[in-house]
Amino acid sequence: MGNSAGRSDFEWVYSDQPHTQRRKEMLAKYPVIKSLMRPDPYLKWTVLGMVLVQLLVCWLVQGLSWRWLLFWSYAFGGCINHSLTLAIHDISHNTAFGTNFPSRNRWFAIFANLPIGVPYATSFKKYHVDHHRYLGGDGLDVDIPTDFEGWFFCTPARKLLWLTLQPLFYTLRPLYVNPKAVTRMEMLNTLVQLAVNMAIFSLWGIKPIVYLLGSTFLGLGLHPISGHFVAEHYMFLKGHETYSYYGPLNWITFNVGYHMEHHDFPSIPGCYLPLSVCCPSLGLNLISGE
Template identity: 70%
Template sequence: MAVSLSLLPGRRMGSTVTRGDFEWVHSDQPHTERRKEILAKYPEIKSLMTPDRQLKWIVMGMVLVQLVACNLLRDLTWKWVLFWAYSFGGCVNHSLTLAIHDISHNVAFGNRQAKWNRWFAVFANLPIGVPYSASFKKYHIDHHRYLGDERLDVDIPTDFEGWFFCTPVRKVIWLTLQPFFYVLRPLLVNPKPVSRMEVWNALVQILADLVLYCVWGFKPIVYLVAGSVFCMGFHPISGHFIAEHYMFAKGYETYSYYGPLNLITFNVGYHTEHHDFPSIPGRKLPAVRQIAAEYYDCLPQHQSWTRVLWDFIFEETLGPYSRIKRNRKSVM
């Protein structure tokens, strides 16, 4: 039986977050052992570890939609440019970042065509307005391999974030500024050398932005970049950032959401299943849950990303510190 997080006892509304530190554990992440158990019991799941042949066509369609939108809004007033950036363009761009998330696991063309996956991610990156895909892949692999690691998993907030953003107002500010924290945090916590692919990603993106500016002016650029910032900040879709790993139930570090927003987010809501089987495309993750239902239906799950944001802001037990964290020695 599924456990709704909104029904769990002991969750209180308050002004200041009661947590003063992360939830430190010395055990390994649960996904490794569960993956072994499920594959031993249901070896047919291996048949799902194949490329998603539809993904590239969907992404190309989304890029085309944004190109058409740029043409349509080039003569609008600024207030309408920003309105459509938040209500439409940002939603498409957020969805594209989740397509890039899928592509980072080589599910567009398969593991044997890693270079094709990397360049296709650069293509999917174009409407986002700023280079993103190459850097994301570089750090996202560590997030899976070293989930909760104090240095290597840069998805975890810094101590400053946990200490400072501890009231409802500050948590709203923190959620709004999420895009900037996701950019700056890796540079502070685990800086890595700039890769050749990151350079190419930046050059291609700058060239595309220049072409767009020369053809249709500055408003399409603002529409794309502002939409990316808006919808990766304080927006219902961005609730998945909090829903995925923040500890809404003690001892659980990954949560799934099975609601309708999965239709426009490449099933990123199936996050427990994704961490168990990162090589399975998002489109096929519902099949994992269907085959191995007894492993997932008993876990706490979210019913609404909007409710996730509401609870995160107003409940005194939740804040940036609400993450399971591991000492490096416990994950090596």
């Protein structure tokens, strides 16, 4: 986002989506890349463990003071819930059970959604397809800030507020930019989430619900892990609209930092994306094209 008002805050390009051409060229040169387009054998077990951990914490926080409840929501729950949203991102590409079992992937995403507290996994899948198909497309890609966001959040203080409120913008932006009809699967996602929330409330009271919702809001807002929201597609170099990060946060974010590689090959699960950067066993280096 720039400091001037209006649509000049955005870089406007009229060429085709760059990753489509890159994908064609790299697959033609290195067809062995297709061997990485297979399910992640560990994803379902990792997600199961994280969901069970959050349910255990729901039981543990019953007697916590509100101050410590918010602290652990940020310091621990925020990391788990943010990581779960990135697991849902991976699952949306059918990486848990493979492309032959789309229904299993959809239901598993709903299961991963349970500690988030708010039903969103199915809606995310619906809009994320457009993010890949129309990357940066005006009125199509809801990951890109609106004109209002670019105009209003133009000072350091306002940008800090924008980072804090990112969960709200990611939730509300699709309804404004590119609203779509509610699907049957979205309604099922909502019913399952509400049923689990009610069960947790009945068993352990209001504090576990506040912990889960606080983990989501705080973990997706002004949180170290949330830096990837800005790092992935906000233009830092003219002519480049997708960026990668290869640091240690990838260890707990399903390698979402390998974002250039992910857009080149969305069918490759996060666990295999490092192989697509430089893999001697495959004999290729996709970054340099060698």
